[in-house]
Amino acid sequence: MTDVEAGAAQMQTELASxxxxxxxxxxxxxxxxxxxxxxxxxxxxxxVRGLNFKLMPNEILGLAGESGSGKSTLAMALLRMIKDPGxxxxxxxxxxxxDLLSLSESEMRQVRLAEIAMVAQGAMNSLNPVMRIEDxxxxxxxxxxxxxxxxxxxxxxxxxxxxxxxxxxxxxxxPHELSGGMKQRVVIAIAISxxxxxxxxxxxxxxxxxxxxxxxISTLRRVQDDLQAAVILIGHDIGLMAQSVQKxxxxxxxxxxxxxxxxxxxxxxxxxxxxxxIDSLPSPDQKTPLKGIPGITPSLLNPPSxxxxxxRCPFAMEVCDTVIPPLEEKRPSRMVSxxxxxxxx
Ligand SMILES: Nc1ncnc2c1ncn2[C@@H]1O[C@H](COP(=O)(O)OP(=O)(O)OP(=O)(O)O)[C@@H](O)[C@H]1O
Ligand code: SF4
Ligand SMILES: [Mg+2]
Numbered sequence: 001m002t003d004v005e006a007g008a009a010q011m012q013t014e015l016a017s018x019x020x021x022x023x024x025x026x027x028x029x030x031x032x033x034x035x036x037x038x039x040x041x042x043x044x045x046x047x048v049r050g051l052n053f054k055l056m057p058n059e060i061l062g063l064a065g066e067s068g069s070g071k072s073t074l075a076m077a078l079l080r081m082i083k084d085p086g087x088x089x090x091x092x093x094x095x096x097x098x099d100l101l102s103l104s105e106s107e108m109r110q111v112r113l114a115e116i117a118m119v120a121q122g123a124m125n126s127l128n129p130v131m132r133i134e135d136x137x138x139x140x141x142x143x144x145x146x147x148x149x150x151x152x153x154x155x156x157x158x159x160x161x162x163x164x165x166x167x168x169x170x171x172x173x174x175p176h177e178l179s180g181g182m183k184q185r186v187v188i189a190i191a192i193s194x195x196x197x198x199x200x201x202x203x204x205x206x207x208x209x210x211x212x213x214x215x216x217i218s219t220l221r222r223v224q225d226d227l228q229a230a231v232i233l234i235g236h237d238i239g240l241m242a243q244s245v246q247k248x249x250x251x252x253x254x255x256x257x258x259x260x261x262x263x264x265x266x267x268x269x270x271x272x273x274x275x276x277x278i279d280s281l282p283s284p285d286q287k288t289p290l291k292g293i294p295g296i297t298p299s300l301l302n303p304p305s306x307x308x309x310x311x312r313c314p315f316a317m318e319v320c321d322t323v324i325p326p327l328e329e330k331r332p333s334r335m336v337s338x339x340x341x342x343x344x345x
Pocket of ligand 2: 338
C-alpha cells in the first residue's frame, strides 16, 4: 500500500465514523452560488464563477486546482477580505446559518480570527520583520479588541507557542531568527489564538521542504482536533492532500469540478479532469514519467460557454459546448459537475 493509499484508507475510516448521525448535523459553513470578479481595464476577470459547497463541523476539506483556478480568491472571499479591484458580485456565505455578506464591517472584524481564521498564502513571509513575535500576536489581538494584562498575555503567548510546537522563548525573537517551518507555526499560532471554529489554510506548506511540510500538516491536524474546528486546506499537491483531508474539492477555472470523499475520489475519480489529475500523479516506483494534461486553462476574462474544461476533455460532447454542467450529487456524497453523469441524477 502506498502512502497515498494508506492515508486515503485512514481518512475513509474517519469519514465513515463521522458520517454516523450526519443527518442532523448542520454545516458550519455554506457557500451558495458565489461569484467573485476582479475589474480590469479589459473587463471583469471572473475568478470564482458560481461556487457551491458545504463544510461540516470538524471536517477537513481540501481544495486543489492549478494556479489561477480561484483557490485564494475563494479563501479571501470567505473572510470578506477581497481587495480592490476584486468584488463579491453575487452569492451567499453562511457561517452557522448567519449570512456573512450582510454583516457590517465591524461585525465582520469580530468574525475574523474569532470564528473563521486564515493562514493566508505566503503569510509566513509577511510577518513584520522589525517586530518581536509576541508583539505581532498582541497586535492581532488588539485588532480584535482583545486585551490581556501583561502577565496574562505572556502566559497566553507561551501556551499558544507550545501548542504549535514552539518553545516559549520564540516570543522574544524577530522573524528572521526563525526557520520557514517555525515562521509558519507562528502564523498558525496567530490564526488559532482566538479559538476559531473554521480555519482556512492557503498553501501552508508551499516553499517548505517535504519533511517540514508533513510536520506543519500534522500540527494543523492536531490543533484542528484540539479545537474541534473545521478546516479548509488549500494546496497543489493532491498526493499530500490525500493523507491530510477527508474530502477533496478539485477546482477548475473558478468552479468546482468534483468534490468527493478522498478514498472514493482516488479509487474512482468521476470528473474527467480529476481522472487526468490522478493519472498524472507520479507512480510510487517513479518509473512512469509524469504526464501533463494537454491544453491550457480558459481565460477568465471571457470564460467559454458551456463546460470550462471542454477544450481539454477527451469526452467532450455537443451539449458541453453550450450548457454549463451544474455541480450535483451524482452518487452518495459525490458532487460532480459533468454532463457525462446526467443520467445518474
Ligand atoms: N488583483 C487581481 N486583479 C486581476 N486578476 C486577479 C487578481 N488577483 C487574482 N486575479 C486572477 O484571478 C484568478 C484566480 O486567482 P487566484 O489567486 O485566486 O488563483 P489560485 O488558484 O489561488 O492560484 P495559485 O495556485 O497560483 O495560488 C486568476 O486568473 C488571477 O489571474
Ligand atoms: S461536461 Fe463535457 S467537456 Fe465538461 S468534463 Fe464533462 S464531458 Fe468533459
Ligand atoms: Mg492561491
